[in-house]
Amino acid sequence: MSDLVEQLRAAIGAEAVRTEPEALAAHRRDTWVLSELRDLEGARFAKPAVVVEPADAQQVAAVLRLARLTKTPVVPFGGGSGVCGGVLPPEGAIVLATRRMDGLVALDDRDLKATFRAGTNGLAAERRVSEAGLTIGHWPQSIELSTVGGWVATRAAGQYSTAYGSIEDVLLALEAVLPDGTIVRTRETPRAAAGPDLRQVFLGSEGTLGVVTEVTFSLRAKPDESRGRAFHFATFGAGLEAIRLVMRAGWRPPVVRLYDAHESKRTFGEYTPEGRHLLLLLHEGPEPAVEAEIAGVTQICDAAGGAETGVGAVDHWLEHRNRVPGFRGFLEKGIVLDTIEVAATWSRVGALYEGVVASLRQVPDLLAASAHSSHSYRSGTNLYFTFAVRPKDRAKMGEIYEDCWRRTMEATLAAGGGVAHHHGIGRVRRGALAGELGAGGIALLRTLKRALDPDGLLNPGVLLPDA
Amino acid sequence: MSDLVEQLRAAIGAEAVRTEPEALAAHRRDTWVLSELRDLEGARFAKPAVVVEPADAQQVAAVLRLARLTKTPVVPFGGGSGVCGGVLPPEGAIVLATRRMDGLVALDDRDLKATFRAGTNGLAAERRVSEAGLTIGHWPQSIELSTVGGWVATRAAGQYSTAYGSIEDVLLALEAVLPDGTIVRTRETPRAAAGPDLRQVFLGSEGTLGVVTEVTFSLRAKPDESRGRAFHFATFGAGLEAIRLVMRAGWRPPVVRLYDAHESKRTFGEYTPEGRHLLLLLHEGPEPAVEAEIAGVTQICDAAGGAETGVGAVDHWLEHRNRVPGFRGFLEKGIVLDTIEVAATWSRVGALYEGVVASLRQVPDLLAASAHSSHSYRSGTNLYFTFAVRPKDRAKMGEIYEDCWRRTMEATLAAGGGVAHHHGIGRVRRGALAGELGAGGIALLRTLKRALDPDGLLNPGVLLPDA
Numbered sequence: 037m038s039d040l041v042e043q044l045r046a047a048i049g050a051e052a053v054r055t056e057p058e059a060l061a062a063h064r065r066d067t068w069v070l071s072e073l074r075d076l077e078g079a080r081f082a083k084p085a086v087v088v089e090p091a092d093a094q095q096v097a098a099v100l101r102l103a104r105l106t107k108t109p110v111v112p113f114g115g116g117s118g119v120c121g122g123v124l125p126p127e128g129a130i131v132l133a134t135r136r137m138d139g140l141v142a143l144d145d146r147d148l149k150a151t152f153r154a155g156t157n158g159l160a161a162e163r164r165v166s167e168a169g170l171t172i173g174h175w176p177q178s179i180e181l182s183t184v185g186g187w188v189a190t191r192a193a194g195q196y197s198t199a200y201g202s203i204e205d206v207l208l209a210l211e212a213v214l215p216d217g218t219i220v221r222t223r224e225t226p227r228a229a230a231g232p233d234l235r236q237v238f239l240g241s242e243g244t245l246g247v248v249t250e251v252t253f254s255l256r257a258k259p260d261e262s263r264g265r266a267f268h269f270a271t272f273g274a275g276l277e278a279i280r281l282v283m284r285a286g287w288r289p290p291v292v293r294l295y296d297a298h299e300s301k302r303t304f305g306e307y308t309p310e311g312r313h314l315l316l317l318l319h320e321g322p323e324p325a326v327e328a329e330i331a332g333v334t335q336i337c338d339a340a341g342g343a344e345t346g347v348g349a350v351d352h353w354l355e356h357r358n359r360v361p362g363f364r365g366f367l368e369k370g371i372v373l374d375t376i377e378v379a380a381t382w383s384r385v386g387a388l389y390e391g392v393v394a395s396l397r398q399v400p401d402l403l404a405a406s407a408h409s410s411h412s413y414r415s416g417t418n419l420y421f422t423f424a425v426r427p428k429d430r431a432k433m434g435e436i437y438e439d440c441w442r443r444t445m446e447a448t449l450a451a452g453g454g455v456a457h458h459h460g461i462g463r464v465r466r467g468a469l470a471g472e473l474g475a476g477g478i479a480l481l482r483t484l485k486r487a488l489d490p491d492g493l494l495n496p497g498v499l500l501p502d503a
Numbered sequence: 504m505s506d507l508v509e510q511l512r513a514a515i516g517a518e519a520v521r522t523e524p525e526a527l528a529a530h531r532r533d534t535w536v537l538s539e540l541r542d543l544e545g546a547r548f549a550k551p552a553v554v555v556e557p558a559d560a561q562q563v564a565a566v567l568r569l570a571r572l573t574k575t576p577v578v579p580f581g582g583g584s585g586v587c588g589g590v591l592p593p594e595g596a597i598v599l600a601t602r603r604m605d606g607l608v609a610l611d612d613r614d615l616k617a618t619f620r621a622g623t624n625g626l627a628a629e630r631r632v633s634e635a636g637l638t639i640g641h642w643p644q645s646i647e648l649s650t651v652g653g654w655v656a657t658r659a660a661g662q663y664s665t666a667y668g669s670i671e672d673v674l675l676a677l678e679a680v681l682p683d684g685t686i687v688r689t690r691e692t693p694r695a696a697a698g699p700d701l702r703q704v705f706l707g708s709e710g711t712l713g714v715v716t717e718v719t720f721s722l723r724a725k726p727d728e729s730r731g732r733a734f735h736f737a738t739f740g741a742g743l744e745a746i747r748l749v750m751r752a753g754w755r756p757p758v759v760r761l762y763d764a765h766e767s768k769r770t771f772g773e774y775t776p777e778g779r780h781l782l783l784l785l786h787e788g789p790e791p792a793v794e795a796e797i798a799g800v801t802q803i804c805d806a807a808g809g810a811e812t813g814v815g816a817v818d819h820w821l822e823h824r825n826r827v828p829g830f831r832g833f834l835e836k837g838i839v840l841d842t843i844e845v846a847a848t849w850s851r852v853g854a855l856y857e858g859v860v861a862s863l864r865q866v867p868d869l870l871a872a873s874a875h876s877s878h879s880y881r882s883g884t885n886l887y888f889t890f891a892v893r894p895k896d897r898a899k900m901g902e903i904y905e906d907c908w909r910r911t912m913e914a915t916l917a918a919g920g921g922v923a924h925h926h927g928i929g930r931v932r933r934g935a936l937a938g939e940l941g942a943g944g945i946a947l948l949r950t951l952k953r954a955l956d957p958d959g960l961l962n963p964g965v966l967l968p969d970a
Binding site: 149208221255257411458461473 | 657688704747878879928947966
């Protein structure tokens, strides 16, 4: 193994190759609840052989070529903020950390584009373009923790996606390295019909098909106007119906969030009467467009039985929206919990909500099963579930965690929903991927994987179920 | 060969397997100008062995399995309206016509989605959803001639794309068959982070990676309001600048078309003073949103030096927009001509326009070299060039045609543009694809092709340059 380390040092420089225990320990896992739990329980994690920090695509290529030569697994590591177990390096693996690929490469105000190295922190990237009066328009809850390359690799969606799109909609171009060391750089053109869109090989690949090294975003000018509004509804279904009609009419508030009565009480109790379901809206754009949108959306919400309430709830959400919940404290108290985001078309989403909640309620010692909708489309919306259980037997927390996930995935598939809206597959959803893609889709994905990574070295155990 | 025909008959029924000379002749080519010219010159085209008309994905799979078994090339055939030479079956090939896969499978007003079989005519599909008060929002010039499956396979863009997106933006799900007969059906969910987006393997594949058999569109309600506007500008650059600022401000008129002075005079002479550059706009949406947009866009056009003119030009365009030019008549008169659509970011598009026009002007006996912009984005726009040459020596028409294309591709790449905005690659742009994708991109695409179609049987000679 030290041969490998020596070769890596020769290839990319000794300062970029780390083997000290602290470095290895810091890259054993992402923030998946099950990894947190195992950590708390004192379980032993597999130990990677080395953490490399290449500075550019050429160095990434050198690492990947050495990995192939020596048949060593490689696990790409961005911010480590993933919540699906996408990072859990096997014994002896190379962890490829992107942190030295940091910062802005180019910003073009005229073309509204900015290129960042893949390891750039998300909030740092947004702040950099913000100084120029622009925005990426992609604001995941994890923005302070995640990297721009991670956004692409996981197919992320941000809190403003209903108007500004998900990561695939703001990604103008990228540079990535294939498992054999080939560097791919897509052309910076607003749109092309030049064969399949090669960016899509990497969007959602979760480190299994290549390593993203640079991303170019299509930016927006900051909006002139940004105005919050809030309504509450008698039923979750009535709120969903209002959102459906807003989408159908063609209005696009960047933020459209509907909380069920449980979450409305838990997080916005001050702003929502007991038992009501809170809808938060943020309207952005040129002032007259915002005026027109607010009038149109208000009319729809009124007709759907919504009662307008003050914008305090929106302000509260804006203040707290990037607070990523620390699950560790709950686990220490014997409470196992997680969030699970899925999606469905409008005609299926009501049954999906009922089905998941009903199945979770069968879990003994359940404390909570709730959801909100936070990303909407003409055809449907997502649901973001939260579950919490305090089992009598603390030794069963892991088992109960897996049971809650299995129930949610099964109920989602049974209702015709999609199993993953924006967190990705990782390890936690591997078992559900066949239900999502079907046998044909799995066969296609497996063919792509085998063609690009015949030895299965890139992030093994993630995304694709075992053959 | 008759063995193959017998096997095909046994697999999908005798009525779906055609070998009569008329059927073979009708599938020798698409509407590529160079094929038209060769036809006119009496050149002999290669003769496919058989035309098959499978009725569903299972029959398509049977055909593809037989093709693989017998190592027979397969050329998918939709409407035959392609203009890049994507259809030119080699001697002895199977032509897989999609026409029996016809009609609506399902329409859902609540989910705003419609599923059509891939061979459904585009206008028939749009009319079907229109009866329900809905629209696909995809309106290519070829809508009367093309198929919905062809839209996907070529990565088409329609005339309303600036607001409603290109085909990849309105495609909710699809069913397709891989070269080995595997049927892939993607999930009908509004958005997913479940690995790479498998629809993208087929979008733009031009029949080389699989056969699309069914498509599900994400529909829109028809807009309440639809209002035209027109301005003219002193320079093409001033008009482009106005469009850039409209996009930057966040306004999204579905139709934004800027014609250079040559085209303004040629097509809209009645509405445009000599030497001015005409901008056509169509605003759609709820009435107050349209009002706000018109006010905002007018302000930008005024400030950019635009002079408003009557909407007669917009009405004229709306009336004639689906008239596909018949190139045959020109060819018969000894005039060789074509249209070439490319794209670039805003900072490059001016130089691209100048570069292409300057290069075309070096062609002897040039009659016209002009362009318009018809699909715009925050980051840039497309340019749709037209060239026409009447060479002294009619025998040189083919050679001059290829020279004009080569010049346009080279000048586009030199200016940093993308070589294909929405017609695809086919045969006419194969030589430019390496410039578009780079060596790494070509290597990636070739790896995908080899993995899915190791014998190179699907639409050989199209898209990928020879190894």
